[in-house]
Amino acid sequence: MEMTDIRASVASSGAEPSHDVQILRLYIAGQTPKSIKAFANLKKICEEHLTGKYRIEVIDLIQNPQLAAGDQILAVPTLVRRLPEPVRRIIGDLSHTERVLVGLDVRPAS
Numbered sequence: 001m002e003m004t005d006i007r008a009s010v011a012s013s014g015a016e017p018s019h020d021v022q023i024l025r026l027y028i029a030g031q032t033p034k035s036i037k038a039f040a041n042l043k044k045i046c047e048e049h050l051t052g053k054y055r056i057e058v059i060d061l062i063q064n065p066q067l068a069a070g071d072q073i074l075a076v077p078t079l080v081r082r083l084p085e086p087v088r089r090i091i092g093d094l095s096h097t098e099r100v101l102v103g104l105d106v107r108p109a110s
Contacts, residue, residue: 022046022054022104023083029076030062034093038077041094049101049109079103 026042028035039058046054061068061076071080071089081088081104090103101108 020053021083022050022081022106023057024054024104025057025059025071025080025082027059027061027068027071027073027076027078027080030060035077037095038079038093041097041100042079045094045097045100049106051109 024042024046026039028038039056042056046056059067061073067073071078071087073080075091077091077093079090079094079100088103088105090100094100098108
């Protein structure tokens, strides 16, 4: 697997934040294979099911450990949906697409 630097990665649909845009934060701990897989899985899910309606922020807790407290992060990788409310958390590498969609309250694209 090619090691991709995801620390500074922010994927955006280009959409301005509104009530139908998903604001997602992916908390990772360094460039581990599990972190890279979680980012790749999340990006794929967003491109397939949230086209034009998402923004991803990647937060590396190795570089910014103080940011874990704000979203009550206890394990990594963890995905936090900030908007729309309510806030939702999904722990793991996001490889189970159906579980991620249910967790984000998103209907699968037809």
